[in-house]
Amino acid sequence: MLYMYGFDRIGVVVGDLFFVDPEPIKGQEGAERGVRLELRLIASGPLKGTIYSAYPIAVEDPVWRVDLLESVEGRPGSFDRTHHHPAFTDWDPGHRVFVRELSADPLGWLADKLADLDGVLSEAGFPADTAGPDDAAELRRAAPEIVAATGRLLERVRAGELGRPPAGELPVSADGKPAVVRTGWL
Template sequence: MLAAFGFEALGVVIGDMYFVDPTPLAGQETPERGVRLELRLIDRAAPRGSIYAGIPIAFTRPVWRVDLFGSTESPPGTLDRAHHHPRFNGWEPGRRHFVPELSADPLSWLADQLADPAAVLARAGIEADDFTEADVTGLAAAAPEIVAVVKRMLDGVRDGQLAPAPAEPVAAARTGWL
């Protein structure tokens, strides 16, 4: 499942994921599943055709990522691998940051982060000319709705409806939109 929120030059995308990493971190050798949220830059082009034509919209480079993941060997709903990536280098995320508050109460932590998008963008190293004040106010205002979508997806993962495991065992897998 994929959900998207678009503002002026920024957008939020949210999706469920199942992930098998062939080069896991120490202590994280089992597959993980959960919900990923990314703050991304948006490109909006002119309509291609008449005034009635669709407008090309692209959610481009991610600038911040939150992975609300749990090991597949943990009880469903356990987010023992919850972390975030405060910065990206191009398309590649920086290292995982494990924050006790994120693991203890992920939805409250996420709501707090989304309530102050300017701080998130500053930590991500995004220049002020890459986004607008409307992005900041729109994202902060939409934070409760964004968190509600994340909660619904986490509930779907916990209940086994989202982020399914591959049908056959695999050495590496990444399912989901993000």
């Protein structure tokens, strides 16, 4: 499932995720599932038909990411893999950053971050004018809706409806290690 919220030049995308890293960092072994939220740059393209045609919409470069993940083998509600990526290099996120407040109250922490677009952009290395003139105010206004949608996705992941592995056995590489597995839009 994918939710998209678009403002002028900034968008938020939120979706469920199942993930296996074949080369995890120590303590992060095994499958993960949960919800991923990304702040992205967005753009509207020119009409491709008549005045009534749909506008092309591009969801572009990632700016910031939060992963509300848990280990599949762990206790539901543990948020034991919950982290964020304050910055990206091109399309690749920086290292996982674990924050006690994020794991303790993921939705509250997320609401605070969404209310501070200038701070998120600055930490990610983007100038404030990356956003449109009303993006910060509109994002703050939409933050409760975005946080609620994120919470609903988390509930559906925990219920086993979303964030599921692909059907069948999880693949392994030639050396017997888990292969890369990733389901979801993000």
